[in-house]
Amino acid sequence: MVVLTRRQREIFNFLRSNHNSFARPPSLDELCIALEMASRGSLYKHIMALIAAGLVEPFTGNKRAGVRLTAKALKQELKTGHRLPFMGTIAAGKPIEALENRRSMIVPDELRTDKPCYVLQVRGDSMVEAGIFDGDWVVIEQRSYANNGEIVVALVDNCEATLKFIEQTPEQVLLVPANATMAALAYRPGQIEIQGVLVGQMRSYRSH
């Protein structure tokens, strides 16, 4: 069996624990950046050694396949990601803008419950002080009741949907924004239909 040098083993270990942190199989240049190496040529030598050891797929054939571990080198990891339906955007005071095309979105298990959930994108600043910003995605557990203090998707007068804290008494339902410039609004119980409860939130900082 081929024996690896210390650096080769280091690079192999890096590949094994980070191969799925790349969106696609990395090129030598991309690997250089990730490994903080300055020279593609130097890395090339190591990759050739790993190919010779049968741990990395050879580059023969397609020139731009990227650096991929062989099946032999991969320990199989079961992926259990759940895909949730993406239902559109929710803006305070407007109905949920339904999408003509059904979309979906991968959501980490940590951000959902084991009940049926769906995803909405937030428009507006009514919940900024709760750390929910314009453009954020929220994961909603589909549910027609809520506990006081929960953040809910509420349908008001059967037409406008909104994301707010809820405080309910037998006499009235209070929808409370998290924004000092906005007031809480009180409704009769019959005016409000709860469509779900917030269980997760996500934000992207990508500029492109």
Add this chain to the structure above:
Amino acid sequence: MVVLTRRQREIFNFLRSNHNSFARPPSLDELCIALEMASRGSLYKHIMALIAAGLVEPFTGNKRAGVRLTAKALKQELKTGHRLPFMGTIAAGKPIEALENRRSMIVPDELRTDKPCYVLQVRGDSMVEAGIFDGDWVVIEQRSYANNGEIVVALVDNCEATLKFIEQTPEQVLLVPANATMAALAYRPGQIEIQGVLVGQMRSYRSH
């Protein structure tokens, strides 16, 4: 076994995560728009490669069938994840608490870039006013430089890691919290090592 180029894999990944976001299987032109490509002919070559690889249904001559993944490709979707390494918690003023047993976490494509990324869990309130709360997860693009105004994972004096806004001049590096009760701290450039840049954020509201 057919080997895909990196671009082919990228386009395949796009199809896999977005094929149900189209009302009907997309035409080449529709895919061009979605992929931000200008030339149908260029895309055509990639699709032909995916057909040859058995991942996309061959075009039969009917012009409105669109680009459809094969059963084989759909099956592959279940196996392929969007997992990123979970590197532990980051608390202002403490080194990143590394985990002995490697964990990972499913992250939506929307919350990452196509560069290597990893996940940290935030401890502390130094970024509350930026909507990043105690317990939130952040997605970090691994990178050793940053632009002013970005939120970075910075290693101070080679020992403590922190998540802050960064403002750099040739003379000093300013790490700015998003919390009125905390002050910005200035360092000499040599004291600061950038370990990554914030590209995504997630929060769970589950009580359990």
Add this chain to the structure above:
DNA sequence: AAAAAAGAGAACATAAAGAAAACTTATTAA
């Protein structure tokens, strides 16, 4: 001290990628 390993950097070759336009054929509308 010698040998091996690792790294930097430059130069090279070329498959791959992209743009643009023309062509062909199926589908829809008139």
Add this chain to the structure above:
DNA sequence: TTAATAAGTTTTCTTTATGTTCTCTTTTTT
């Protein structure tokens, strides 16, 4: 039935990304 349109196919050209090779230097190991 015919015309118009939409959608796939082919071609040509240009640019770029990326593997590859080389030489030299530095570091580590023996």
